[in-house]
Amino acid sequence: MSADVSPRTLEGPVLVVGCGLVGTSVALALTRAGVRVHLRDAQPEHARTAQMLGAGTIDDPERVALVVVAVPPDFVAEVVADALAEWPSAVVTDVASVKLPPLEALASAGTDGLERYVGSHPMAGSERSGPTAASETLFEGRAWAITPHAAAAEVTLERVRDVARAVGATLVEMPPDEHDLAVARVSHLPQVMSVLTASRLHGGPAEHLALAGQGLRDVTRIAASDPTLWRQILHANRLPLVELLRGVRDDLDELLDGIERGQVIEDVLGRGVSGTRLIPGKHGEERTPALTTVFVQVPDQPGELGRLFRDTGESGVNIEDLRIDHDLGRPVGVAEIAVRAERAEELAAALTDRGWTAYL
Amino acid sequence: MSADVSPRTLEGPVLVVGCGLVGTSVALALTRAGVRVHLRDAQPEHARTAQMLGAGTIDDPERVALVVVAVPPDFVAEVVADALAEWPSAVVTDVASVKLPPLEALASAGTDGLERYVGSHPMAGSERSGPTAASETLFEGRAWAITPHAAAAEVTLERVRDVARAVGATLVEMPPDEHDLAVARVSHLPQVMSVLTASRLHGGPAEHLALAGQGLRDVTRIAASDPTLWRQILHANRLPLVELLRGVRDDLDELLDGIERGQVIEDVLGRGVSGTRLIPGKHGEERTPALTTVFVQVPDQPGELGRLFRDTGESGVNIEDLRIDHDLGRPVGVAEIAVRAERAEELAAALTDRGWTAYL
Numbered sequence: 001m002s003a004d005v006s007p008r009t010l011e012g013p014v015l016v017v018g019c020g021l022v023g024t025s026v027a028l029a030l031t032r033a034g035v036r037v038h039l040r041d042a043q044p045e046h047a048r049t050a051q052m053l054g055a056g057t058i059d060d061p062e063r064v065a066l067v068v069v070a071v072p073p074d075f076v077a078e079v080v081a082d083a084l085a086e087w088p089s090a091v092v093t094d095v096a097s098v099k100l101p102p103l104e105a106l107a108s109a110g111t112d113g114l115e116r117y118v119g120s121h122p123m124a125g126s127e128r129s130g131p132t133a134a135s136e137t138l139f140e141g142r143a144w145a146i147t148p149h150a151a152a153a154e155v156t157l158e159r160v161r162d163v164a165r166a167v168g169a170t171l172v173e174m175p176p177d178e179h180d181l182a183v184a185r186v187s188h189l190p191q192v193m194s195v196l197t198a199s200r201l202h203g204g205p206a207e208h209l210a211l212a213g214q215g216l217r218d219v220t221r222i223a224a225s226d227p228t229l230w231r232q233i234l235h236a237n238r239l240p241l242v243e244l245l246r247g248v249r250d251d252l253d254e255l256l257d258g259i260e261r262g263q264v265i266e267d268v269l270g271r272g273v274s275g276t277r278l279i280p281g282k283h284g285e286e287r288t289p290a291l292t293t294v295f296v297q298v299p300d301q302p303g304e305l306g307r308l309f310r311d312t313g314e315s316g317v318n319i320e321d322l323r324i325d326h327d328l329g330r331p332v333g334v335a336e337i338a339v340r341a342e343r344a345e346e347l348a349a350a351l352t353d354r355g356w357t358a359y360l
Numbered sequence: 361m362s363a364d365v366s367p368r369t370l371e372g373p374v375l376v377v378g379c380g381l382v383g384t385s386v387a388l389a390l391t392r393a394g395v396r397v398h399l400r401d402a403q404p405e406h407a408r409t410a411q412m413l414g415a416g417t418i419d420d421p422e423r424v425a426l427v428v429v430a431v432p433p434d435f436v437a438e439v440v441a442d443a444l445a446e447w448p449s450a451v452v453t454d455v456a457s458v459k460l461p462p463l464e465a466l467a468s469a470g471t472d473g474l475e476r477y478v479g480s481h482p483m484a485g486s487e488r489s490g491p492t493a494a495s496e497t498l499f500e501g502r503a504w505a506i507t508p509h510a511a512a513a514e515v516t517l518e519r520v521r522d523v524a525r526a527v528g529a530t531l532v533e534m535p536p537d538e539h540d541l542a543v544a545r546v547s548h549l550p551q552v553m554s555v556l557t558a559s560r561l562h563g564g565p566a567e568h569l570a571l572a573g574q575g576l577r578d579v580t581r582i583a584a585s586d587p588t589l590w591r592q593i594l595h596a597n598r599l600p601l602v603e604l605l606r607g608v609r610d611d612l613d614e615l616l617d618g619i620e621r622g623q624v625i626e627d628v629l630g631r632g633v634s635g636t637r638l639i640p641g642k643h644g645e646e647r648t649p650a651l652t653t654v655f656v657q658v659p660d661q662p663g664e665l666g667r668l669f670r671d672t673g674e675s676g677v678n679i680e681d682l683r684i685d686h687d688l689g690r691p692v693g694v695a696e697i698a699v700r701a702e703r704a705e706e707l708a709a710a711l712t713d714r715g716w717t718a719y720l
Contacts, residue, residue, distance in 0.1 A: 123573050135719055137657050137694070143571055172570055182568035190557050190579040192615065195632030196608050197553045200545060202635055203607075208542035210532050211503055212639050213483050218578040219550040224636045227629035238619045245616055247563075248556050249609065255552065256605055259598045269587035272555030275562055276584045279572050297497050305679045309669020319665045322682065334497070359495055 010166040012036040019050040023070025024134035027055035029167035049131040069094035073232040077105035084113035091159040098236040099176035115153040121145040144169035147176040184240035198223035292344035297357040315350035370526040372396040379410040383430030384494035387415035389527035429454035433592040437465035444473035451519040458596040459536035475513040481505040504529035507536040544600035558583035652704035657717040675710035
């Protein structure tokens with residue numbers, strides 16, 4: 001694992017194949033960085049939309065220095081092989097969520113030019129999809145996983161690093177198998193659990209959902225993502241994912257048994273608590289215990305939130321994180337403003353002075 | 361189910377038994393509403409802390425009009441029975457997360473005075489606990505479930521409604537068994553799923569968590585809650601919860617089988633997507649499709665977020681919801697500002713004019 005914040009330079013022209021959310025965002029960011037970008041998509045209207053958004057040109061390139069393959073997981077190996085064949089002097093990378101299966105497929109097919117391919121995976125996305133959901137800043141400061149393999153040339157690796165740097169991402173390097181184990185745990189498993197939770201909302205009377213709170217909303221947010229894309233991701237990463245899901249099933253059985261018998265289940269619940277503490281805080285720091293939340297009551301009327309923002313800005317206390325909590329039938333929202341612990345009293349006092357109900 | 365926003369009047373004195381987060385918050389809110397509140401806790405230092413916070417007095421009451429039992433689920437029936445016996449003219453309610461088991465325990469013990477008891481459940485809480493986490497505004501605009509039963513007198517029910525009104529909550533009435541089915545689905549199940557997800561973060565190399573994003577954080581937030589409290593809640597509501605968890609296990613087996621065989625699992629994933637659409641939006645409205653998110657790039661430097669808040673407030677566009685997304689190694693955060701769709705362009709333009717990178 002390494003991080004790098006070198007200047008943004010990348011030799012073009014670049015061909016982006018696949019103009020969905022991620023491909024178009026890469027194209028926009030590279031164009032902004034001064035790189036000439038060509039666009040292709042199996043659905044030509046997507047490429048045209050991306051061009052309209054300023055992501056590059058749909059003209060056929062005469063020469064290509066680098067190809068970014070941004071197609072759904074099921075098509076990655078095929079499109080990478082085609083790109084290696086079509087552009088025999090170009091470096092090729094892809095941005096799919098799973099890294100070992102396409103590499104193995106390419107190797108076992110005896111693909112020529114594998115020294116010119118290194119896979120990668122930007123840790124950024126959205127529940128939304130398509131070129132119109134793209135953004136040139138999608139990767140700013142995000143982790144961008146790069147997954148070197150034995151057959152790759154050093155120059156290939158360096159060129160793929162340049163892509164991540166050019167779009168403002170933070171490099172994280174690990175072998176393809178390690179990457180797939182990691183995303184199974186931190187991305188694909190939570191996705192499945194969110195889906196299973198949201199799925200159980202069917203079957204009860206609609207009135208029951210009047211009791212839904214923020215916890216349910218948080219747990220189920222990502223369940224709204226595209227099922228077709230996720231079917232491909234989950235299938236492609238099935239080996240590590242199935243092992244984790246079997247572990248979940250064991251835990252679930254233990255819980256079910258414990259709940260039914262009234263036995264001690266605190267150990268399962270306690271493993272959950274300690275698990276949350278393993279997640280790094282912002283900027284890759286350890287979870288910082290030095291933040292305190294200031295709660296502020298915000299009437300749900302035009303201008304109130306704006307007034308809070310203005311007053312908070314003028315307090316001079318830097319905000320580390322912020323959340324607005326809205327709930328059923330609530331005429332008043334609560335803003336949760338996280339600040340460094342030693343500044344919390346100061347912010348609460350400043351807001352109280354300005355007429356807010358603010359408390360720690 | 362009914363909602364009510366009548367004036368806040370409640371006849372005291374009120375005795376609050378149990379000075380944790382919820383009990384102390386009730387006491388604070390009732391004190392603010394002008395009601396005389398007495399405080400008790402099996403751990404006297406909790407009652408003293410609550411008194412210090414302005415929640416009421418630890419002096420023994422001579423007379424009590426209403427008792428609010430705010431003790432852990434395992435002790436609710438016993439403490440309610442004691443309260444009914446000690447204050448033979450008082451109405452008694454409790455605020456525990458599960459409603460049928462304590463009522464059944466009271467009834468099967470032949471408890472005298474059940475006509476003076478109606479259970480209730482404010483849908484508000486926190487991962488934090490204890491009197492110092494309490495707030496007089498915890499229930500403002502939140503749903504407060506009230507669960508009438510056949511033996512309850514109408515005057516009892518009316519008095520318990522007065523408590524919910526006095527603390528600014530929104531009344532939701534349903535029978536105890538319906539309530540327990542509802543919270544099994546919208547609260548206890550998500551809690552278990554969050555715990556199971558966070559629990560699986562153990563066992564992998566720490567480096568893998570460098571790839572953690574917002575999805576993981578959202579799904580696992582509530583897993584940090586108090587395991588002892590949750591053991592009692594899950595056990596008390598085990599009948600509906602176990603049925604739901606068995607359904608989850610069936611879905612999980614279906615997914616595991618589908619993922620392993622490479623079969624179609626879009627139907628499971630699709631049930632997740634449609635499940636998220638069942639959750640009501642803020643203020644109990646249907647999920648509104650008329651909101652658009654404006655994304656704004658925010659450099660992580662002191663004052664930048666404050667400047668954004670000021671500029672947003674001055675734009676005159678009302679903010680419906682707001683989220684700051686911070687992630688691994690990210691020197692730049694992205695604020696997601698949800699506004700009514702027809703005002704989104706206006707906000708983005710106003711922010712762009714003021715030098716921000718803002719986009720839809």
